[in-house]
Structures are given as structure tokens and as C-alpha cells.
Amino acid sequence: MSHHVYIIECSDGTLYTGYTTDVERRVGEHNAGEGAKYTRGRTPVECRHTEKFDAKGAALAREHEIKQLSRERKERLCE
Template sequence: MYFIYIVKCRDETYYTGYTTDIERRLKAHNEGKGAKYTRCRLPVELVYWEQYEEKSQALKREYAIKQLTRKQKQQLIGRSVYAEKEHALS
């Protein structure tokens, strides 16, 4: 499986990345071993992720998300949180 994810940094900015193991990658970010962007913005918090079977799909989606504005990313994150809450209530 391949994943794209968005983490929220301490300074309220977002970082979007790709991985095969979200837990390992989040741990790496928070240990300062992740992307250069996040190293000085610790800690980071996972706020969104998507799963793909093919690497090419995940990389295309990662690129598409990186092109979104901050507001569009917040809307994407908000929709996923809302959907999770609705599912939990069912």
C-alpha cells in the first residue's frame, strides 16, 4: 500500500508527503529525521491521509494536493474529519 498524508506543523503550516508506512513516517518527522521542511516545525500532527494500491496514483495525488491553496487543504482536511465523525456515529 502507498499513502499520501498531510501533517500540521507547530507553526500551523501543512506538509504533504508520500510513504508506505504512515506511523513510521510520522515518527521520523517528530524525531527530526523527516523532511527538512518539518525539522524546525516540530512537533507535527497527522491530519489527513489517503491510501492507494499503486505508487503512481499516490504520487499523482501528492502532487495535486501540493498544488492546492492553504484554504483548499483545510477544506479537504475538514471534509475527512467530518466524514470520520459521521461514520463513527452510525
């Protein structure tokens, strides 16, 4: 099983970082209003960046690391 960290851009221009085992499914959940509470009122969302990991722990550590970055650094990841 692969583990992924993703960054999505919400309709209001904000960036949201999350973890999943299936990026396509998770983005669909966000767009259906079934994702994180933060994204529910900010649909549609668009996936801007993904990173793949073999281990869940590594993915969760990277998610935490990305969440600590400034918006500018997150935007650079999305380029």
C-alpha cells in the same frame, strides 16, 4: 503494499504534504527530526489527513495534485 499521501500540520501551523508506505512511521520520523528538511524545525507535527492507494504512481500523482492546492482547499481536506 499500500501507498499513502498524508498532510501533517506543523507546530507553526503550516501544512506539509508527503508520500509514504507507512504513515505512523513517517510521522514519527518527522517528529524525531528525521523527516523532511522542511519539518525539522517545526516539530511536533500532527497527521491531519491520509489517503490510501494501491499503486505508487497514483499516490505520487495525488501528492503532486494536493501540493498545488491552496491552503484553504488543503484545510478542507483535513476536516
